[in-house]
Amino acid sequence: MSATSEAPTFVAPSDRRVSLRSVVPTDLLHPLRLTLMLSYLVVYLLWLRYKGLPIDRISVAISVGIFLVCAFVGRSWRTWGILLLDCLFYCLMWLSYEKTRGAADQGFEVFGLFKVGPYPLQVESMRNIDRFLFFGHDPNVVLQDHFWERSIRWYDYIASTTYMTHFVFPIIVMAVLWVLSHRQWVRFMKRFATLLGVACLLFVLLPTAPPWMVGDPDRPYQLFHELHRNAGRGFRDMGFKGFTNDYKVQLSNGNAVAAMPSLHASFALIVPLFFMQWIRQWWVKAVLFLFPITMLTSLVYLGEHWVIDGLVGWSITFGAFWFWNRMEQRSRDVRSRTARIALGRPTDRDLAVDDPGDDARDGASQPEVAPA
Amino acid sequence: MMDPPKALLERSFLQAVAQDDHADHSRAVDEYVRLVELYQREELLLVAVSDHAQRFPGMHHPWRQIGLRRTGVFAPVDFLWVGFQHRRAARRAADEHGLEFEMALTLTMAERHRIVRLVTLDPRFDAFELTILPQRDESTDDVTPAIAES
Numbered sequence: 001m002s003a004t005s006e007a008p009t010f011v012a013p014s015d016r017r018v019s020l021r022s023v024v025p026t027d028l029l030h031p032l033r034l035t036l037m038l039s040y041l042v043v044y045l046l047w048l049r050y051k052g053l054p055i056d057r058i059s060v061a062i063s064v065g066i067f068l069v070c071a072f073v074g075r076s077w078r079t080w081g082i083l084l085l086d087c088l089f090y091c092l093m094w095l096s097y098e099k100t101r102g103a104a105d106q107g108f109e110v111f112g113l114f115k116v117g118p119y120p121l122q123v124e125s126m127r128n129i130d131r132f133l134f135f136g137h138d139p140n141v142v143l144q145d146h147f148w149e150r151s152i153r154w155y156d157y158i159a160s161t162t163y164m165t166h167f168v169f170p171i172i173v174m175a176v177l178w179v180l181s182h183r184q185w186v187r188f189m190k191r192f193a194t195l196l197g198v199a200c201l202l203f204v205l206l207p208t209a210p211p212w213m214v215g216d217p218d219r220p221y222q223l224f225h226e227l228h229r230n231a232g233r234g235f236r237d238m239g240f241k242g243f244t245n246d247y248k249v250q251l252s253n254g255n256a257v258a259a260m261p262s263l264h265a266s267f268a269l270i271v272p273l274f275f276m277q278w279i280r281q282w283w284v285k286a287v288l289f290l291f292p293i294t295m296l297t298s299l300v301y302l303g304e305h306w307v308i309d310g311l312v313g314w315s316i317t318f319g320a321f322w323f324w325n326r327m328e329q330r331s332r333d334v335r336s337r338t339a340r341i342a343l344g345r346p347t348d349r350d351l352a353v354d355d356p357g358d359d360a361r362d363g364a365s366q367p368e369v370a371p372a
Numbered sequence: 373m374m375d376p377p378k379a380l381l382e383r384s385f386l387q388a389v390a391q392d393d394h395a396d397h398s399r400a401v402d403e404y405v406r407l408v409e410l411y412q413r414e415e416l417l418l419v420a421v422s423d424h425a426q427r428f429p430g431m432h433h434p435w436r437q438i439g440l441r442r443t444g445v446f447a448p449v450d451f452l453w454v455g456f457q458h459r460r461a462a463r464r465a466a467d468e469h470g471l472e473f474e475m476a477l478t479l480t481m482a483e484r485h486r487i488v489r490l491v492t493l494d495p496r497f498d499a500f501e502l503t504i505l506p507q508r509d510e511s512t513d514d515v516t517p518a519i520a521e522s
Contacts, residue, residue, distance in 0.1 A: 017498075017499055017500055017501045018499055018500050018501065019500075019501045020479055020482060020483040020500060020501065020502070021483065023465050023469050023471070023476075023479055023483075023500070024461060024462075024465050024476075024479055024480045024483040024484070025461045025464045025465060027457075027461075027484060074457070075455075076453065076455025076456070076457065076458075077455070078453050078455060079453075079455070177374075180373065180374055181373075181374045181375050183375055183417075184374045184375065278374065329414075332411065332412050332414065332448070333412060334447075335411075335442050335447040335448040336408050336409070336411060336412040336447075336448055338442065338443060338444070338447040338448075339404075339408050339444075339445055339446065339447050339448055340405065340408065342443075342444050342445040342447075343389075343401055343404070343405065343445055345401070345405050
């Protein structure tokens with residue numbers, strides 16, 4: 001065995017092993033970070049109750065930023081540097097998304113070189129797909145005709161609250177992952193950014209009139225009766241409210257026809273899908289998947305999206321996971337093979353080539369008994 | 373908690389893997405290949421203290437600092453970056469408990485990152501509450517005890 005040149009003077013009890021905590025000084029800033037995070041959580045919940053839920057990008061980013069400052073107090077300069085880089089990419093991602101979404105129905109110039117779009121507004125196509133899926137019925141119309149009432153019912157609370165989670169739920173998950181595991185945060189953001197990128201592409205290629213717009217009597221293409229559009233009424237009736245700050249005016253890139261795919265549906269799926277890997281019980285998985293189903297049902301009931309918007313949103317989410325799962329496995333395979341090659345040890349490919357089963361499959365004839 | 377469990381490759385182990393003429397090279401490589409298989413299946417993450425890992429060829433390249441350009445034997449290994457607060461804690465641990473500084477640094481990084489698996493050929497780490505790899509073969513163990521007894 002190798003031994004160091006410096007003789008140890010540390011004497012351990014002979015009958016038991018020593019815990020690291022008894023040797024390594026305590027990180028005194030750890031309880032401080034926990035205290036700050038918990039305090040912030042309490043203040044945030046009070047703010048939520050009395051001022052409302054921040055739903056514009058900048059307010060949400062500020063909320064997350066304060067939380068991260070609490071969580072990273074006393075960390076190394078390198079950790080702070082990585083956090084700042086992460087924030088930069090995060091802001092660039094959202095800015096790109098907002099600008100692209102805002103210009104989806106008007107086209108935009110790519111670095112002044114050429115223009116993309118505008119593409120024709122989809123008015124009937126998504127509705128026709130929904131009618132095909134639902135045997136000639138309009139799900140938005142059916143749900144509202146059967147369930148919408150002047151007085152707020154219990155399902156209005158569920159639908160409205162579920163709808164409002166879109167503005168904070170994924171962001172909260174990002175913040176928590178940022179603190180718990182940078183590796184998992186990066187994995188989540190790859191999938192999330194892919195989802196946003198593909199969605200923006202579709203916003204440009206398929207600007208789509210949502211159901212409430214298609215039912216609007218002031219539009220020239222009214223396809224069915226006017227829908228009730230009040231996604232927040234259940235949420236507000238519970239005493240909560242959403243608020244946006246003035247920077248929304250400066251960042252005002254909301255676009256009603258950026259509806260296909262539904263990012264409400266996508267965001268509702270990406271979080272449970274990401275955490276599936278740690279859940280063993282099938283019934284817990286089933287309960288978690290109720291959330292995206294509830295979200296899509298709510299979106300349709302509230303007249304915000306077609307069913308196909310949500311299904312395409314889910315497909316993109318699954319696609320993003322499939323793609324990055326493969327890429328990450330490939331990365332691990334390449335690094336493992338690199339290490340084995342450097343060590344002169346056989347790689348998976350070498351073992352596969354040596355497998356006699358390959359020759360049999362290739363149809364090569366082999367002697368049954370090796371010649372003496 | 374969310375990541376696969378981590379195995380900290382201690383410098384004595386890194387040395388044995390990297391140096392062909394090391395007395396324990398073959399044994400270390402066998403263990404390392406086993407760990408790499410677990411890494412490939414995403415059952416384990418391989419990490420090393422940055423101060424120790426960067427002494428090996430290719431590990432101090434600027435791109436490697438940010439996890440890119442992963443070449444050579446230690447391509448699957450991530451760095452545990454040492455900050456000044458880790459050095460300060462390691463220095464205190466070394467001074468208070470009579471430990472070698474590098475050993476104290478390894479213990480500090482393991483504690484701060486909540487790592488319980490240590491891959492090492494240094495028997496001094498046997499005295500600590502860690503899962504030591506490769507597993508010791510006590511029947512052929514002719515090494516002096518990890519900790520000197522007064």
